[in-house]
Amino acid sequence: MHSEDILDYYKQAYEELKLILDLSFDQITIADGNGIFTKVSKSCEPYFGVTENGLIGCNAFELEKNGVFDTSVTAEVIRKGEKVTLIQKTGANRTLMVTGIPMFDEEGQIIKIINISKDITENQMLGQELKDIQSQLQWFQKELNKRQAIYDSKVNYKSVSMNKIMELILHICDLDATVLLLGETGVGKGYIAKVIHESSIRKNEPFVPINCGAIPENLLESELFGYESGAFTGATKGGKKGLFEIAGKGTIFLDEIGDMPMNLQVKLLHVLDDKKVLRLGGEKPIKVEGRLIAATNKDLKKLIQEGKFREDLYYRLNVVPINIPPLRERKVDIPALVKMFLDNYNNEHGTHKTISEGGYNILIDYNYPGNIRELENIIERLVITTLGDIVEDIQVAEIIEPTKEINYNSDEIVPLKQSVEELERRILISAFEKYKTTRKVAEALDIDQSTVVKKAKRLKIKYS
Numbered sequence: 001m002h003s004e005d006i007l008d009y010y011k012q013a014y015e016e017l018k019l020i021l022d023l024s025f026d027q028i029t030i031a032d033g034n035g036i037f038t039k040v041s042k043s044c045e046p047y048f049g050v051t052e053n054g055l056i057g058c059n060a061f062e063l064e065k066n067g068v069f070d071t072s073v074t075a076e077v078i079r080k081g082e083k084v085t086l087i088q089k090t091g092a093n094r095t096l097m098v099t100g101i102p103m104f105d106e107e108g109q110i111i112k113i114i115n116i117s118k119d120i121t122e123n124q125m126l127g128q129e130l131k132d133i134q135s136q137l138q139w140f141q142k143e144l145n146k147r148q149a150i151y152d153s154k155v156n157y158k159s160v161s162m163n164k165i166m167e168l169i170l171h172i173c174d175l176d177a178t179v180l181l182l183g184e185t186g187v188g189k190g191y192i193a194k195v196i197h198e199s200s201i202r203k204n205e206p207f208v209p210i211n212c213g214a215i216p217e218n219l220l221e222s223e224l225f226g227y228e229s230g231a232f233t234g235a236t237k238g239g240k241k242g243l244f245e246i247a248g249k250g251t252i253f254l255d256e257i258g259d260m261p262m263n264l265q266v267k268l269l270h271v272l273d274d275k276k277v278l279r280l281g282g283e284k285p286i287k288v289e290g291r292l293i294a295a296t297n298k299d300l301k302k303l304i305q306e307g308k309f310r311e312d313l314y315y316r317l318n319v320v321p322i323n324i325p326p327l328r329e330r331k332v333d334i335p336a337l338v339k340m341f342l343d344n345y346n347n348e349h350g351t352h353k354t355i356s357e358g359g360y361n362i363l364i365d366y367n368y369p370g371n372i373r374e375l376e377n378i379i380e381r382l383v384i385t386t387l388g389d390i391v392e393d394i395q396v397a398e399i400i401e402p403t404k405e406i407n408y409n410s411d412e413i414v415p416l417k418q419s420v421e422e423l424e425r426r427i428l429i430s431a432f433e434k435y436k437t438t439r440k441v442a443e444a445l446d447i448d449q450s451t452v453v454k455k456a457k458r459l460k461i462k463y464s
């Protein structure tokens with residue numbers, strides 16, 4: 001071949017190479033062994049924010065420093081002496097996947113580096129969007145699970161006050177914060193404590209309830225904190241786990257916290273502050289990881305004033321207070337509860353009882369000093385004691401009549417003696433429903449056992 005033909009051949013080859021470079025969708029750059037760009041495809045311009053001529057003759061190390069791209073693949077190939085693939089962020093805010101391929105001379109020195117880049121900005125954005133959607137989905141799933149748990153728990157309510165409580169529960173169920181449930185006897189504090197546990201991430205861990213008012217002080221202490229063998233006379237060999245230990249990562253429910261003896265209140269406060277518990281006679285602290293829910297029907301502030309409840313413990317427990325209103329203040333909830341209890345007891349006793357319209361109205365009108373517990377008992381008694389399939393008005397009235405309360409909010413003036421007797425009767429009936437024995441009722445009402453017996457006789461209250 002003549003030298004002119006050779007020149008033509010190379011010229012043509014060069015033109016073809018340039019055309020390929022410029023037509024390529026990918027960004028191609030060629031640098032020499034020192035990292036100086038010798039050829040750059042036109043498509044590079046929008047991706048690096050620098051013109052073709054602005055790149056040619058520039059050093060990759062310099063461009064890296066000037067922020068045209070973060071890590072230069074050319075520079076990396078020179079540093080490592082081998083083929084490199086990396087993700088590169090450019091000054092024009094694009095994300096590229098770049099591969100740099102070195103070419104060597106006979107002595108193994110790099111003479112050229114060919115870089116091919118693919119724009120993956122959209123892929124990355126889609127990837128991020130996918131991640132965002134996935135985390136949103138997880139959040140919705142978690143919310144849905146919590147709502148499902150509340151639905152499954154069959155807390156029937158229509159009232160605004162209960163709706164607010166359930167929304168609060170959804171909000172706090174997964175937090176570690178201590179919950180203090182307040183409300184009259186029978187409003188469902190224990191029931192709600194269980195709902196909180198079952199709607200929370202702790203639902204597969206134990207739910208451990210204990211009634212602080214029903215157990216003597218020394219027994220309560222060993223139940224709560226456990227003991228080592230030989231801690232006291234009669235202690236089981238091998239010791240015993242306390243309820244905090246048994247609850248593990250679950251929920252410990254301290255019912256009737258207002259009845260906890262002062263001495264134990266101090267110990268409980270230490271456990272809550274230190275998040276550690278010591279078994280009686282033990283030396284090794286055990287980590288407390290469970291969530292605490294406490295409940296009381298007593299006025300804790302009044303107990304503090306009377307010196308019967310520690311103020312510091314009160315503030316420690318009162319992180320999320322939930323005040324459950326009495327049933328008489330949310331009568332819209334009664335129909336669904338009546339239906340639920342009627343269905344439950346019909347199932348349990350194999351009956352098909354319904355309640356007459358009049359009987360139903362009596363149930364709605366009644367003020368339930370014993371709250372949901374009393375309503376449940378009334379429905380069970382009606383299902384068991386009535387003979388036909390329809391519970392008539394009179395049968396409902398007969399059950400409610402002995403405890404029918406005087407409506408103190410009405411304008412009707414009733415003789416004081418009658419009012420006092422009625423109030424006593426209500427209190428005693430509720431106390432008997434809960435505590436069953438005259439001794440425990442006397443303890444709860446802080447009167448002598450003989451007074452309980454006398455009053456029950458005078459007010460014709462039956463107890464077993």
Ligand SMILES: Nc1ncnc2c1ncn2[C@@H]1O[C@H](COP(=O)(O)OP(=O)(O)OP(=O)(O)O)[C@@H](O)[C@H]1O
Nearest residue numbers: 154155156184185186187188189190191297372373
């Ligand atoms: N929302 C509810 N739906 C169905 N049953 C309920 C509901 N709330 C309470 N109950 C039922 O009413 C009864 C009393 O509830 P619970 O023992 O939780 O009340 P409490 O406020 O803890 O009472 P106390 O202060 O006397 O311990 C229980 O049998 C419980 O199952």
